[in-house]
């Protein structure tokens with residue numbers, strides 16, 4: 080039995096796999112994803128393959144997975160894996176459903192509060208002896224604001240619970256979840272149309288998978304239709320919002336702030352476009368990666384892979 084792990088995984092979970100299958104059976108290299116030739120050679124005789132979101136399991140790499148029976152995904156989005164092609168080859172694909180939802184939901188609440196208040200990014204000015212008190216005195220509170228969620232699945236629902244606890248009014252759009260589903264009433268969230276969320280929410284947060292139907296969902300027109308002074312948060316996938324339109328709306332002041340954790344191209348290519356955008360938070364796809372979430376995701380996938388190889 081051989082297992083290849085091509086991106087970072089919690090050491091304790093890797094040790095669980097070593098104990099179960101023997102130390103020589105586990106090929107763990109957190110940087111293997113960056114060496115395509117070594118990666119293709121490594122997967123050629125492995126039974127299980129464990130990846131995060133950077134390893135593109137499709138085409139030539141998938142073809143090289145001759146003996147692979149199971150692919151463990153250290154996260155939930157499956158857009159980096161050609162799932163139909165895996166299924167056609169009899170390979171099971173197992174995501175870490177729910178294990179990083181809290182990390183993402185806390186990121187959304189944290190950035191929503193930061194961007195609405197718009198008063199925490201003054202460190203450089205205060206150090207420089209300036210005292211921008213007047214300029215920063217119109218920050219907005221979170222309680223009473225409208226949180227609009229696009230996608231009301233695992234992460235959307237957890238985000239709604241945290242937002243409700245802060246006194247936010249929460250509305251959500253999810254065409255796959257009937258209005259009769261108990262989650263709406265249990266969490267106290269009003270189902271709305273995409274257009275209603277766009278025009279009514281003070282904070283819009285995206286929690287949908289990247290599909291043809293969601294690609295460019297927040298294009299320039301939709302961003303322009305958002306409530307003036309609203310905040311936009313994207314932790315779902317790059318390609319779902321138009322990044323250039325976010326830059327333009329921030330510079331224009333129609334958007335109060337934005338937090339983006341995911342991008343059409345990752346790493347985001349170095350460019351001056353974002354440099355002078357006010358009230359902007361950019362992070363390198365880490366909304367779902369906290370110390371605790373890494374432990375939960377890694378132990379869930381180690382257990383699932385052990386089970387699948389029985």
Ligand code: NAD
Nearest residue numbers: 156230231232233234235253255286287288314315366367
């Ligand atoms: P989930 O499958 O539980 O929920 C997704 C929801 O989106 C579903 O309820 C589905 O019905 C809904 N949906 C699908 N198409 C839609 C559309 N066109 N409009 C509105 N809703 C639609 O998934 P989840 O666990 O909540 O994760 C959501 C996404 O977040 C993942 O697909 C992944 O891409 C992303 N994610 C990112 C990070 C990160 O670190 N940034 C971490 C975890 C997940």
